[in-house]
Amino acid sequence: TQLLEQSPQFLSIQEGENLTVYCNSSSVFSSLQWYRQEPGEGPVLLVTVVTGGEVKKLKRLTFQFGDARKDSSLHITAAQPGDTGLYLCAGRHIVGGGADGLTFGKGTHLIIQP
Amino acid sequence: DVKVTQSSRYLVKRTGEKVFLECVQDMDHENMFWYRQDPGLGLRLIYFSYDVKMKEKGDIPEGYSVSREKKERFSLILESASTNQTSMYLCASSFPRGGRHTGELFFGEGSRLTVL
Numbered sequence: 001t002q003l004l005e006q007s008p009q010f011l012s013i014q015e016g017e018n019l020t021v022y023c024n025s026s027s028v029f030s031s032l033q034w035y036r037q038e039p040g041e042g043p044v045l046l047v048t049v050v051t052g053g054e055v056k057k058l059k060r061l062t063f064q065f066g067d068a069r070k071d072s073s074l075h076i077t078a079a080q081p082g083d084t085g086l087y088l089c090a091g092r093h094i095v096g097g098g099a100d101g102l103t104f105g106k107g108t109h110l111i112i113q114p
Numbered sequence: 115d116v117k118v119t120q121s122s123r124y125l126v127k128r129t130g131e132k133v134f135l136e137c138v139q140d141m142d143h144e145n146m147f148w149y150r151q152d153p154g155l156g157l158r159l160i161y162f163s164y165d166v167k168m169k170e171k172g173d174i175p176e177g178y179s180v181s182r183e184k185k186e187r188f189s190l191i192l193e194s195a196s197t198n199q200t201s202m203y204l205c206a207s208s209f210p211r212g213g214r215h216t217g218e219l220f221f222g223e224g225s226r227l228t229v230l
Binding site for chain 1: 218
């Protein structure tokens with residue numbers, strides 16, 4: 001089984017602080033996606049990164065794909081209560097992986113306290 | 115906007131009952147998926163389908179079956195529900211990867227099933 005390790009599993013910080021969430025694997029991915037899931041809802045795609053070393057920004061969120069395409073990070077600047085949710089990374093394998101070629105991390109539960 | 119609709123948000127069933135979870139998407143997506151989500155285990159793929167009347171086992175298909183009679187509809191069936199099938203069930207759809215499509219999954223809101 002090819003795994004995607006997300007860290008930290010839980011994170012609770014104050015509004016205005018910065019944070020970074022990590023997604024690591026020993027496998028190489030053709031692409032990697034980040035989703036956010038709010039309580040009682042399904043996950044919603046935030047971004048897809050494809051090229052090694054790629055950096056994408058979505059307002060206060062910065063996503064980076066590792067040079068070797070084995071890992072990724074999500075950095076949030078000046079976190080706000082609306083950022084609260086479960087953040088999931090999902091890697092698409094070049095070969096193998098889950099039955100559909102997509103492996104999900106177990107997620108990072110993020111709580112931003114006012 | 116893409117919309118994936120799951121028929122029931124909350125269900126409570128008894129052990130041994132047959133359970134149907136329905137999912138409908140309105141974007142003409144070829145691919146449809148059923149996942150279950152459990153604390154500490156993340157999302158696990160149960161079954162998926164790449165075309166009408168076509169189905170493929172995911173990583174945890176035991177105790178489940180599926181039906182895809184129409185392109186827009188993908189049903190998950192629990193023939194005889196058990197307590198260990200208490201979970202959040204998520205349906206998703208996507209275009210096939212390739213070209214401008216990166217395989218983004220569009221999820222429904224989820225169906226929380228409790229089996230007593």
